[in-house]
Amino acid sequence: MASKVLHAIYRDDDLLLQAVKQIREARYHIGEIYCPFPVHGLDKAMGLAPTRLAITSFLYGLVGLSVAVAMMNFIMIEDWPQDIGGKPSFSFIENMPAFVPIMFELTVFFAAHLMVITFYMRSKLWPFKKAENPDVRTTDDLFLMEVDAANHNIDDLTDFLYKTGASEIKLIE
């Protein structure tokens, strides 16, 4: 698929947000936007679906809690119910207050770490990954928008992008 994209560069995040709105109104397709910092409201303007990371985190937390409960129930109550300083090891509930700190920590541990790993995997981040930056200046002070030019007239699209305030436009094949 010989797809063509236009790289439009903006100098200001307000301009970028405005441009995103105009381009979406004109029904052009935005591929990616590269920013040096988070632009508040950009995801809403682009119409991106909200993240579900928080939900995964909640589920991971439940996993962590189950691990903690199962582990301590087996070790302290079932496998070797020793009398340690008079703590009641007859059933899980009787000795539960002593387990709560561990249950809490493991819940947080699982929720946090597994969510971070999920984030890395979903956003394809890892060491030695090749950077996908189309223009080095976007990490410093420029905003770059990638617009799909597939079925559109390139000249019209370029004109349109200039009108939205782009300072540079490049055609990438």
Added chain:
Amino acid sequence: MIVGAVGLIYGFIAAPETVEDVKEMMASEHHGEEHGEEINVEQLPGENVTVENIEGYESETAHGDEAHAEAGHGEEAGHGDEHYEHILHQLQNKPWAALYVAAFFFFMISLGVLAFYAIQYAAQAGWSPVLFRVMEAITAYLVPGGIIVFVLLVLSGLHLNHLFVWMDPEVVAHDEIIQNKTAYLNVPFFLIRAAIYLGGWMLFRQLLRKNSIKMDSATDNKIFKKNFKLSAGFLVFFIVTESMMSWDWIMSLDPHWFSTLFGWFVFASLFVSGITTIAIISIYLKSRGYLEFVNDSHIHDLAKFMFGISIFWTYLWFSQFMLIWYSNIPEEVVYFIQRIEDYQLPFFGMLITNFLFPVLLLMNSDYKRVNWFVIMTGIVILCGHYLNVYVMVMPATVGESWFIGIPEISAVLLFGGLFTFIVFNALTKAPLLVKGNPFIKESKHYHY
């Protein structure tokens, strides 16, 4: 309010007056059962006496469990009548304690709101100024509520009831542990302290409110700065007096017991109930179209506070419980033994209402914007914190004779009615949107 008052009067009349009455009542009710439990509880600390045999311990353990015992329980022979007398005191205390719990509960809501209000000022919060008038109206209950609580304390000081054991000279005479605490726990000093706390809180409240009204017609930020300084001063004063208030008004109900984080624990409870009340009243006013600039984001923020402080409360509850459970030192642990044995349902039910419910219902960011969700959770939280106060006060005053019946519910109705009346009356006294606050514009456009 009227229903509550009538119910309370009934509660006072229904309280038995003589030992014979108790015997009759007990005979008609489940006598055997309660008797059995009673002995059980008493013997728990009793065993420790024989093992440890420390001087001065005897009196403590004899009274430790039931702070109310007027005479020692040691001898089995004289047990019969003393037991009934003991129950009599508990039953006589019941309407008083019901009144006290409800009075304190609604008072602590307005105190919590005042603390929240001062924090908003001191932190220069940009989201909350549109809610300031709601908060101010809720703190309007501080003055009458505080006076009621003070009157109840004075009545206790005049020996009209037996809420505070250490106020009973007969008990103190036989109780070395309380004797050692009389430098702090004596009626005049107790009332002076209460007057200082209440006077200070009311003074700060009135000044803040007055300035806030003045600010509506102000042309510069002078008054705002004044209020900022007042709030900061109040918070310093508050955290000291609140902590001492919790020792005086609640912890001293169990004069043999002490806990160092108790002040914080009470603070968390009053703070979260206060925030919940702000949320509920704001949503109500919003639904009636009175709060034009309050949007979902404000509710969201309040719900976040409810969520966070609920967890904070649980953290303190658990820290207090677990440290005492873990070390299991007899003189501390009786506090929880009594609560777990006699108050199992409210004691642990409280955890569900104050922790599990808010955590599960308010965790989702979208739910925090659903008004009826916040209201439902808020009601559960308020019930939970009523139970919290109940479980803090009741075991020391009525012991195992507790029941949430007519006196308790009517006391809540009475003070709930008074609270609602005063708060909504105060809401009519000033425009619902503050003017002249430098953050008001930000607050109107607040969006999260």
